[in-house]
Amino acid sequence: MLATDAQTTVTPVAPAASPIGKLAIVGVLAAALFAFFYFDLKQYLSLDALKNNRDALLAYTDTHYATAVAMFIGLYALQTAFSLPGAAIFTLAGGFLFGSFVGTFFVNIAATTGATLAFLAARYLLRDWVERQFGNRLAPIQEGFAKNAFSYLMTLRLIPIFPFFIVNLVSGLTRVNVGAYVLATALGIIPGSFVYANAGRQLGSINSLGEIASPRVLGAFALLGLLSLVPILYKTFSKKGA
Numbered sequence: 001m002l003a004t005d006a007q008t009t010v011t012p013v014a015p016a017a018s019p020i021g022k023l024a025i026v027g028v029l030a031a032a033l034f035a036f037f038y039f040d041l042k043q044y045l046s047l048d049a050l051k052n053n054r055d056a057l058l059a060y061t062d063t064h065y066a067t068a069v070a071m072f073i074g075l076y077a078l079q080t081a082f083s084l085p086g087a088a089i090f091t092l093a094g095g096f097l098f099g100s101f102v103g104t105f106f107v108n109i110a111a112t113t114g115a116t117l118a119f120l121a122a123r124y125l126l127r128d129w130v131e132r133q134f135g136n137r138l139a140p141i142q143e144g145f146a147k148n149a150f151s152y153l154m155t156l157r158l159i160p161i162f163p164f165f166i167v168n169l170v171s172g173l174t175r176v177n178v179g180a181y182v183l184a185t186a187l188g189i190i191p192g193s194f195v196y197a198n199a200g201r202q203l204g205s206i207n208s209l210g211e212i213a214s215p216r217v218l219g220a221f222a223l224l225g226l227l228s229l230v231p232i233l234y235k236t237f238s239k240k241g242a
Contacts, residue, residue: 022125029121032082045079045086050093051203061097068097073110080114081121083165087111088209091193095200103197104190111193112186115168119181122172130173142175149176150184157188164189 036042043049050057061068076090090110094103145152153176156167171181199212206212 025121025125029082032078033084036082036084042085045089047089047092047206047209050089050096054096054203057093057097069106072097073106073113076107076110077114077117080111080164080168081117083118083168087164088196088212091196092200092203092206094193095197096203097200100194100198100201103200104194107193107197108186108189111164111189112182115164115185116178116182118165118168119172120178122169124172127173145174146176149174149180153181153184154188157185158191 072090072094076087076094078084079086079090091103091107094107094110097103098106153167153171156162156171157164196212199206
């Protein structure tokens, strides 16, 4: 992890983005959000809907496995990219349909892809404006985040008190290297993804999502998140002792 932090570099400031390009992306985002809520698609991303359609989903997956995998990854990635609700249901479905380990793998691909798209959209749409407005005050934060980006992002991914979509969007406003962001996201979401995917194997016995995220599980995630900060603390105290 120390080596990864050391290799994290500050991303150069890119040229100003095209206003037309920004408007196009905003239009797509707005259209997706409008469609999601206007057609009440959230009703299909509920625990009851998943349980009620379990037989049909299993039958389709058994018959059209490759198509089911592609649809699952594509829909999950879009849900994450547009910061829509339903990630927990998708992860449960991944474990239910594909098994704990394979489901976690597919979830990881989908969630990391969607998170990266959200990250890039936030960077493209907002970072120039944020740096123009608050550049002087943000400079020390940007520098510190860039130097320790991997550990910071691992902590944010592992500790569940930070909403996934907020981390995606806020990270896009920093100068963190895209590679470090993708790697930290892919690794950091593994524990949580596995917990929910594994729970999906016992779908019939789950009555609420709260049963999965027990205090004991959340505490374990928090501990993992704090452990990911050890490299930063080590470097800080090493410099003071030098």
